Structure formats: structure tokens, C-alpha cells
Amino acid sequence: MNLPEISIKRHVFAYMLSAVLVLFGIISYKDIGVDRFPTVEFPMISITTILPGATPEIIDASVTNLIESVVNSTPGIDHIQSNSSAGVSSINVRFNMDKDVNVAFNEVQARVNRVLRDLPDEAEPPVVAKIEIGALPVMWLTLSGDRTLQQLNQYARNVVKKRLETIDGVGEIQLGGELRRTIRVNLDPVRMKQLGITVPDVVQMFNREHLRLPGGFLIKEGRETLIELDLEYHNPDVLGDMIVSYSGGAPKRLRDFAGIEDGLADYRQLARFNGKPAVGLGILKVQNANTVAIVDEIKRRLNEELIPRLPPGIELGIAHDDGDLTQGVIDSLEEHLIAGTLLTALVVLLFL
CATH class of the missing domain: 3.30.70.1320 (Multidrug efflux transporter AcrB pore domain like)
Structure with missing residues (x-):
């Protein structure tokens, strides 16, 4: 018994089967993702490393080349493109199309972790991420x-x-x-020379005085409280009172040879x-x-x-x-669906 014969002899069954198909279509239509373009996932991985204040030459020698050398051994690589700019190293790795992007991500991440200890101490940890096509703000x-x-x-x-x-x-x-918000300390070289203070003295002072430390626990009457030692200077006026060194028993404070500015980043x-x-x-x-x-x-x-x-x-x-444009595309699609359904029903009614 073929489909036309079933539809004629068992029309109730045919009606129920059509209703089930329509029901599944309605449910799928409501749950389907709505976007301007279809989701396309290419096996591409990006590696971004920040080294503040470094020149492109230093970035290329101490970061980019180091990471490239270990990532090159990842199987399935089609192309590697790197860019070394002021303070930032960017590496894009493109794999063959048959490479699973999740496997590629894990393999690249594992290789990058091997060279973390070899990167400059001032460098931020490399950020490994999948490159999503069309991942733009809506x-x-x-x-x-x-x-x-x-x-x-x-x-x-x-x-x-x-x-x-x-x-x-x-x-x-x-x-x-x-x-x-950025607090800047503008050093005066002439005044520093007069006071006998060097830049390493200032850096050492910040490392020693401007920091946070864990303070352990305070136990009292059956209660345990976590203590944090906040030794950071949040007020520029108080920061100026920071003592850098002593000369003849007199303290040399930061404001004596530097201007402190409470402003914004570059x-x-x-x-x-x-x-x-x-x-x-x-x-x-x-x-x-x-x-x-x-x-x-x-x-x-x-x-x-x-x-x-x-x-x-x-x-x-x-x-x-993107909501208005996407909604317009959806409205046009709905019109085409309705028109196609009506025309199909009309043709079936007239010729069958």
C-alpha cells in the first residue's frame, strides 16, 4: 500500500500524521535561534598576550616567537598568522576544515601552558580563545x-x-x-638627583609599601574571621606621604620629588x-x-x-x-511561508 492509497483509504490516519508534522514544525519554529546569518564554526584559534610598555621588537622576540615555536607542533595546522605590536602579541591559528575546534582549542591551550614560565614576568597570561565568525555586538x-x-x-x-x-x-x-582610573606618579629627575634618589628606589618602595597581604584568621569566641591587610594607597594625598628613604634621620617623601595625578588611563x-x-x-x-x-x-x-x-x-x-533588521528578515520569511502554503493548498485543491 503506497502513500496515496493510505491517504485515500485511511484519511483519518493521514489527517493525524499531517497534524503531528505541523505540530513538530510549530514547536521547532518557536525554539529555533533567530539571527541575521547562520551559525558557521571554523577551526580557528587566537592567542593574545599583553606585555605593558614593550616595543614591537621585544614583543616579537620574547613572546610571539616563543609561543609560535610550541604551537607549530599542533597537528592539523593549515596556517599561522602573528602580529607583534606595542604591548600586544596576537597569533591566529587556522586548522584544516576536518579538525574539531574543541580538540584544537585543548591542544593549543596545553602547548601554551608549557611556555608560561618562560614568558617575561611582566607579561599577562596568554588568552587562548576560539575565533567566532560574526561574533559582533547585536x-x-x-x-x-x-x-x-x-x-x-x-x-x-x-x-x-x-x-x-x-x-x-x-x-x-x-x-x-x-x-x-589611573593614579600617575610623575617623577622630577632634577629633584631626584638633588635628593640622591633613583628610579629603582621608587620601584622598590612601591613593591614594599603598596600591596595587599593575607592576614590569616582571627579566632574569638568560637568565631573565625578572615583578615586582609590592605596596605594600598587609594588616596593620592596619602600616597604623597609615602617615605622612600631617610637622609640624616629626615624622611624623603614621594611628594618631595614627584607630582601625583589622579586621572584616567592613556x-x-x-x-x-x-x-x-x-x-x-x-x-x-x-x-x-x-x-x-x-x-x-x-x-x-x-x-x-x-x-x-x-x-x-x-x-x-x-x-x-540588529533587532529591527533581523525582525524584518523574519517578517519577510513568514510572509513567504504563508504565501507558499496557500499556493500549495490551492494547487492541490484545483488539480487533485
């Missing part, structure tokens, strides 16, 4: 207003970012144009919106998450929770989002 928010850039940075990181990163489907929130990046300095927040979603649902939930929280509670003079707005 929405950019801007925070601006009549506040200092440091105050905007703090509000964006401590309030806006924490409120939005709990949304289901949000994988990461990047801060664009962020400049963190301007390596800048964000502006409508001609005003701003802090950008880029929302990245997890793989296969629904872009439209994430954007809609972000807009809801902005309108109901964040914008009404903004301090006076601060503005929080949307600079870009």
Missing part, C-alpha cells in the same frame, strides 16, 4: 552626559552593565571608550556620540540565541528600569541594534 548603547568620563565609566560598569548581563541569551557586554580608545564624549556598551549574545528576543528585553529594561532611574544630566540611548 546592540550598542551609549552613556553620555554632563559628568566626567571617569564617572560615566563607573556608572556604565557598576550599574548598566550589571543590570543587562543577567538577560537570558546575553553572553558578554563590552565597554567601548572606557578609561579606568587615550588608546575614544567613544563619542552626537559629538559628545560617551561610553559605549556592546551586547554580545551567546551562540544560537534569539537576537530579536534579546533586543526586545534590553529595550524593556532600558525603558522600565534604567532610564527612569538615571541621575540628572545623564543620557542612556541606543546607537545601533
